[in-house]
Structure formats: C-alpha cells, structure tokens
Amino acid sequence: AQSVSQHNHHVILSEAASLELGCNYSYGGTVNLFWYVQYPGQHLQLLLKYFSGDPLVKGIKGFEAEFIKSKFSFNLRKPSVQWSDTAEYFCALGEYGNKLVFGAGTILRVKS
Amino acid sequence: KAGVTQTPRYLIKTRGQQVTLSCSPISGHRSVSWYQQTPGQGLQFLFEYFSETQRNKGNFPGRFSGRQFSNSRSEMNVSTLELGDSALYLCASSLPQLAGGITDTQYFGPGTRLTVL
Numbered sequence: 001a002q003s004v005s006q007h008n009h010h011v012i013l014s015e016a017a018s019l020e021l022g023c024n025y026s027y028g029g030t031v032n033l034f035w036y037v038q039y040p041g042q043h044l045q046l047l048l049k050y051f052s053g054d055p056l057v058k059g060i061k062g063f064e065a066e067f068i069k070s071k072f073s074f075n076l077r078k079p080s081v082q083w084s085d086t087a088e089y090f091c092a093l094g095e096y097g098n099k100l101v102f103g104a105g106t107i108l109r110v111k112s
Numbered sequence: 113k114a115g116v117t118q119t120p121r122y123l124i125k126t127r128g129q130q131v132t133l134s135c136s137p138i139s140g141h142r143s144v145s146w147y148q149q150t151p152g153q154g155l156q157f158l159f160e161y162f163s164e165t166q167r168n169k170g171n172f173p174g175r176f177s178g179r180q181f182s183n184s185r186s187e188m189n190v191s192t193l194e195l196g197d198s199a200l201y202l203c204a205s206s207l208p209q210l211a212g213g214i215t216d217t218q219y220f221g222p223g224t225r226l227t228v229l
Contacts, residue, residue: 034217044202044220090155098143098206098216099168102155 002027004093006103013081014111021076021106023065023091032094033074035065038105039087047089050074061085083112114139116205116221124227130191133224137184137205143167144186145218146178149200158201161186190226198228 007022025031035047048059055067065076074091091103117136125131137144145168146158157170161180178188184205190197204218 036220043222044204046217046219049217092155096168098145098160098162098218099157099170100145100147100155100204100218101157102147104154 002093002095002101004091004101004103006089006091006106008106009104010107010109012109012111015083016080017110019076019078019081019085019108021089021091021108023074023076023103024072025074025091025093026072027093031067033065033067034092034094034100035059035063035074035076036090036092036102037087038090044090047076081108081110083110086110116203116219118201118203118221118224120224121222122225122227124229125193126229127193127195129193130189131193131226132187132189133201133203133226135186135188135203135205135221137186137203138219141205141207141219142184143206143216144180144184145204145206146186146188147202147204148172149202149223150198155202158188193228195228198226200225 003026005024033050036044037047038044047063048057050057050067058064063078067074086109089106092100119134143162145160147155149155158172159178160168164180175191180186200223202223203221206216206218
C-alpha cells in the first residue's frame with residue numbers, strides 16, 4: 001500500500017531561519033504530491049502541488065518543494081521563515097479517486 | 113466563491129448512538145471526500161463520492177457510511193458510536209478527477225469535532 005513518511009514531527013526555528021521539511025513516499029507509479037498546511041484554529045489549506053513537469057514547484061507564501069523521483073522525496077522548503085508560518089504541515093500522496101494518503105504531519109514553531 | 117461548509121461544527125454523543133454529519137462543497141465541485149483526523153492516527157481517508165456514487169473507500173468498518181445528493185452535498189453517518197470515533201471529521205471537495213488518474217486539488221472544510229462519551 002502507498003504510504004507517506006514525514007521524518008520530523010516537531011521543528012522549532014527562529015525567525016529568518018531556513019526551513020526544510022522532509023517527505024518520502026512509497027509508490028511505484030505516477031505520483032501526484034501535495035503539501036497542505038493547517039494554521040492554529042484554521043482548516044487545511046493547499047500550499048503547493050506536483051503533478052508533472054518541472055520538479056521544482058513553487059507555492060503560496062514563499063514555499064517551494066522539490067520532487068526527486070530517484071529518492072521518492074518531495075521536501076518542502078522556505079528560505080526565511082516568519083512567526084506566522086507556525087502551523088502543522090502535511091505531505092500527501094494522491095491516489096485514484098481523489099484519495100489522499102497523508103503523512104503524520106510536522107508541527108513547526110517559529111520563535112519571534 | 114464560498115468555501116466548503118460543514119455542519120454541525122461540534123457534536124457530543126454517547127456510546128451506541130448514531131450521528132450524521134453534513135458537508136456542502138464549493139459551488140461547481142462534484143467530488144466530496146471525507147477524512148478522519150485523530151492525534152494517534154493522523155488524517156485517514158474514509159470515502160469519496162462523485163455523482164452520487166461512492167467511488168473509493170478507505171479501511172473503516174461498515175458503521176461508517178455516506179451518501180451524496182444530486183446537488184453534490186454529502187452526508188456521512190456513523191452508527192453505534194464508540195469512544196474511538198472521537199475525532200475531527202473533515203470534508204473536502206474537488207472538481208472531477210482529471211484524466212489519466214491524476215488527483216485533483218481538494219479543498220477542505222473546517223471540520224466537525226465529534227466527541228463520544
């Protein structure tokens with residue numbers, strides 16, 4: 001069965017630090033990959049998605065992710081985090097029929 | 113456009129009861145998916161409905177069921193509630209799946225927080 005692993009469950013950074021959140025998936029076919037974010041008290045929102053083409057995907061709020069097929073990875077990056085980036089981040093793999101398989105999530109806390 | 117709406121937002125039930133949750137998708141979206149979010153199991157897919165038909169189903173017992181109406185609104189029902197059913201239930205809507213098996217972007221609602229006592 002397909003699965004998604006997020007290696008860091010909790011990350012604490014200071015403002016202006018760079019961010020990289022790891023995501024690895026297990027699936028041998030064509031992949032659709034997503035990063036969602038859940039800010040405190042808010043619902044899940046899409047940050048970015050990869051379907052095909054350029055493996056470097058840019059999303060909202062300065063986030064980007066790189067799809068590396070040989071490593072089965074889709075890591076999320078941001079060069080300089082802000083206090084407002086404090087949230088839980090979920091990597092997800094799309095399956096047939098609009099089913100999303102989510103990773104366990106990474107809680108990011110940015111210290112001001 | 114209005115986002116995905118879910119009602120009620122909070123619900124308290126006792127073991128053995130049943131519950132029905134409602135989801136109204138974004139206008140024009142015809143696919144509705146349901147997820148369960150718990151601290152221990154994370155986000156897990158329950159099922160997806162498209163054009164009033166269940167198209168995909170996750171690994172949940174038969175006590176969890178759903179349906180979709182002709183206006184794309186969806187309901188999910190949990191019968192014989194157990195303590196472990198306490199969770200945030202999320203609904204997500206999307207346009208029909210793109211060609212070639214590509215998963216379309218799903219837009220999530222705020223969820224219904226179910227507490228089973």
